[in-house]
Amino acid sequence: MKMYQLKGTQKLHISMEEAWKFLSDPKNLKTITPDYMGFDIVSGSTGEMFEGQIIQYIVTPVAGIKTKWVTEITHIKDKTYFVDEQRFGPYALWHHKHFIEEIEGGVLMTDIVDYKLPAGIIGQLVHPFLVKPKLREIFSYRAEKLKAIYGELQESATTLEFNSF
Template identity: 40%
Template sequence: MKRVLQYNTEQLLSVAIEEAWNFFSTPKNLALITPPDLDFRILTKLDDGEIYTGMIINYMVRPLFGIPVRWKTEICEVNKPFSFTDRQVSGPYKTWIHRHEFIKKDNGVLVKDEVRYELPFGVLGNIGKWLVQNRVEKIFEYRRQILQRIFNPDPGSQHSHTA
């Protein structure tokens, strides 16, 4: 039985769509918005250029219990500056498809993430789905907090810093 899980989130950032695109389409920035306990490392040698369709990126990550896992993703669709999609080629999930969407608003850009994933190991994998779902939620909550600091600093603070 195929059990595809889904996670959706959105966040309004107080920047122009081009600035949001420039940040999210630079693979090196992914490490900035990933929780430190994942020990996320990009293994692919990257320049400072932005993503492109067909781009392959290799990572090392420790998603659960500190166990290192190699993860390879492909940028499979790019619609600059409105959206891009990456998918897992190999890694911890049976399938992982992550669509990033950027919608221009009067007061900034709405960043939407849709993640569809399937756990490995069939029925056995589904036993731990609550653990994985909770982990995915915590990763995106961390990301939300970092993006808030970078793009929506507190206007009342005279010492606003970016990550």
């Protein structure tokens, strides 16, 4: 089964403390997710994030079809990174690393998502025209929302790239 990787970076004009507070709070995912996705947290988003935390969402990624998504926060290093992994949802594998690094004038935020699609060859066939463009749209939306809230440090401060292996 083919493995894919999405890597995005963004330089934001925000302090490390403020960035960590916003990005590590699951409730803020709704703010940076397109409205049409119908993103709702069902459970698990109360209090400070912790390793082992299970968060349940409902999302509507394609054609109005509601999908349950369950993630676990598997690793946290305060004000440095955290990892969420899908336990139940639309992917065969979803491993999302969120890194935050202090740089001059703000932070560098890096997302690395390693994922596999279900349905074998069918999943691979729909990746280029359904999954990849949808992920590009969602992560581009997130970047634009964060830019609107906090401001970017420079032009072309956001990157998004896909790889497969």
